Amino acid sequence: MGRQQKLVMDADGLDKRSLGYYSTPAFVAEYLTGRMLEEKPDGHRVLDPCVGREEMVISFAQAGKDVLGLDIFDYGHHGAAAFVQQDFLQYYAKRRDQIKEHGGLEFDYYIANPPYNCHESGYIRDNKRSLQALFPDIGTLNMYSMFLAALVHCAKPGAMLGIITSDSFLTSRMHSPLRQFVQERCHIHDLLLCPTDLFHGQQADVRTCLMVLEKLTPREQGLVNGRRMTRTMGRPLNSESFARALRDRTQREVPERVFSLTDVRDHGEWLVDCPASIRHLFQGQRLADEFRCLTGISTGSDRKYLRAKPEAQWTLPFYKNPGKRRFYAAPDGYLPENFLELARTVPNFLVRNQRYLFREGIACSSMGVAFGACYRPQGALFGVNANFVDLGDDLWWLLAYLNSSLVTYLVRGVLLRSNMITSGYVSRIPLLPLSADAKRTLAALAHVEYERCRQGAAADAGIVAAVNAVVYREAGLPPEDIQHVQEFCGDLLRRT
Numbered sequence: 001m002g003r004q005q006k007l008v009m010d011a012d013g014l015d016k017r018s019l020g021y022y023s024t025p026a027f028v029a030e031y032l033t034g035r036m037l038e039e040k041p042d043g044h045r046v047l048d049p050c051v052g053r054e055e056m057v058i059s060f061a062q063a064g065k066d067v068l069g070l071d072i073f074d075y076g077h078h079g080a081a082a083f084v085q086q087d088f089l090q091y092y093a094k095r096r097d098q099i100k101e102h103g104g105l106e107f108d109y110y111i112a113n114p115p116y117n118c119h120e121s122g123y124i125r126d127n128k129r130s131l132q133a134l135f136p137d138i139g140t141l142n143m144y145s146m147f148l149a150a151l152v153h154c155a156k157p158g159a160m161l162g163i164i165t166s167d168s169f170l171t172s173r174m175h176s177p178l179r180q181f182v183q184e185r186c187h188i189h190d191l192l193l194c195p196t197d198l199f200h201g202q203q204a205d206v207r208t209c210l211m212v213l214e215k216l217t218p219r220e221q222g223l224v225n226g227r228r229m230t231r232t233m234g235r236p237l238n239s240e241s242f243a244r245a246l247r248d249r250t251q252r253e254v255p256e257r258v259f260s261l262t263d264v265r266d267h268g269e270w271l272v273d274c275p276a277s278i279r280h281l282f283q284g285q286r287l288a289d290e291f292r293c294l295t296g297i298s299t300g301s302d303r304k305y306l307r308a309k310p311e312a313q314w315t316l317p318f319y320k321n322p323g324k325r326r327f328y329a330a331p332d333g334y335l336p337e338n339f340l341e342l343a344r345t346v347p348n349f350l351v352r353n354q355r356y357l358f359r360e361g362i363a364c365s366s367m368g369v370a371f372g373a374c375y376r377p378q379g380a381l382f383g384v385n386a387n388f389v390d391l392g393d394d395l396w397w398l399l400a401y402l403n404s405s406l407v408t409y410l411v412r413g414v415l416l417r418s419n420m421i422t423s424g425y426v427s428r429i430p431l432l433p434l435s436a437d438a439k440r441t442l443a444a445l446a447h448v449e450y451e452r453c454r455q456g457a458a459a460d461a462g463i464v465a466a467v468n469a470v471v472y473r474e475a476g477l478p479p480e481d482i483q484h485v486q487e488f489c490g491d492l493l494r495r496t
């Protein structure tokens with residue numbers, strides 16, 4: 001039987017998830033409008049390309065602006081804006097020549113909460129060809145990314161854009177062309193992470209961010225300008241503190257040029273609220289410079305090919321995701337002894353890096369918000385998570401380092417805000433130049449904790465604290481940045 005489709009109905013009986021409908025809270029719309037009017041008070045025309053029930057445009061209408069709202073669906077709320085029922089991506093496609101000729105559309109402000117949800121793929125699948133032609137560089141990964149690219153393209157020089165959208169594009173490798181596209185064409189005035197509970201009232205668990213952008217003139221585009229500043233804010237714990245921060249304007253201002261990773265090894269990830277001392281670590285060595293980090297076996301169907309306990313023929317311990325576990329983890333299951341034969345005969349049973357399988361090493365988390373690493377004994381196989389092999393004397397201190405709060409921050413606060421931590425991300429974790437003494441201490445701590453957990457004891461938070469003390473000292477972080485990391489890791493679920 002196929003999976004049941006989950007419907008999330010709103011007050012009008014519409015399935016929110018098929019339309020990507022999440023109502024923007026009024027205080028968010030007011031903030032975006034206020035910021036755009038602060039930066040550009042004298043504009044007149046406003047476009048909301050997915051206006052819904054007009055949540056985003058009320059403040060503009062109250063400010064006497066001339067608002068046009070588009071939406072693929074007519075929700076029947078038309079007090080503040082003139083309305084046209086229209087697919088925005090088609091609207092954009094039809095105006096590409098006009099944009100080229102005039103440098104943009106007539107609007108002075110764009111405000112939007114573009115659709116994003118798990119059923120959007122139906123729309124993308126049905127329109128794949130035309131969307132690919134429309135977004136050859138950005139790609140057709142999801143609706144919000146296409147909306148964002150189209151809006152930036154529509155905007156004339158000097159036009160302002162206020163957007164609330166999924167924040168997965170800030171770090172996802174697949175969205176690196178989108179980041180570059182926006183960064184080259186816009187001054188990013190604001191980049192603020194929203195709290196995870198912002199849409200909870202609507203049964204939505206989406207991580208979002210607010211952006212205020214200004215389209216640059218063709219001469220300014222692509223140039224680094226040291227004077228441009230960006231207001232940033234890490235993720236507040238809840239909507240109340242978010243509303244307060246927006247009202248009191250407690251965001252930090254950083255020079256625009258420092259807010260993304262610029263090293264050739266990186267993909268221009270956008271950093272939000274990342275201290276300079278931590279950003280600086282990305283200029284040094286990375287784990288992949290010293291160690292081999294790789295993936296192994298993808299069964300295509302763990303349910304079919306994995307056994308929870310060893311059985312006849314299923315004897316090979318398999319590590320695929322330590323998740324929250326640190327230092328020690330029992331195998332995640334057992335693979336059949338004929339796994340190489342399966343790889344030859346079953347199309348989606350894949351074995352990568354065959355010659356490194358069975359070697360002792362470290363298995364890192366692949367899914368979930370927490371990041372942890374566990375010892376992987378000789379004779380075990382590993383999955384598509386990040387794995388280290390051939391570590392020799394470096395194994396135990398590296399295990400401790402990977403379980404430090406600083407590394408959790410480097411992974412979840414800088415490199416990757418979405419959930420799937422591949423070996424590509426783990427390889428790029430900065431490698432501190434640790435002293436021999438520090439390595440010895442870290443190795444001893446990892447060893448002790450591994451043994452304790454292997455014998456069934458609960459994880460000892462004191463060990464991570466001791467690891468942290470060494471790592472912070474070696475990294476030379478100032479106390480306020482240590483506190484920043486500690487606060488982030490102390491509430492990972494809400495801060496990531």
Ligand SMILES: C[S@@+](CC[C@H](N)C(=O)[O-])C[C@H]1O[C@@H](n2cnc3c(N)ncnc32)[C@H](O)[C@@H]1O
Pocket residue numbers: 019020021022023024049050051052053054055056070071072073086087088089112113114115116
């Ligand atoms: C996240 S809701 C935002 C609603 C409202 N503007 C707000 O901010 O609360 C996304 C809106 O996009 C609309 N939508 C979905 N696909 C669209 C498309 N291709 N063109 C225009 N609107 C679309 C949905 O009907 C929905 O109203």
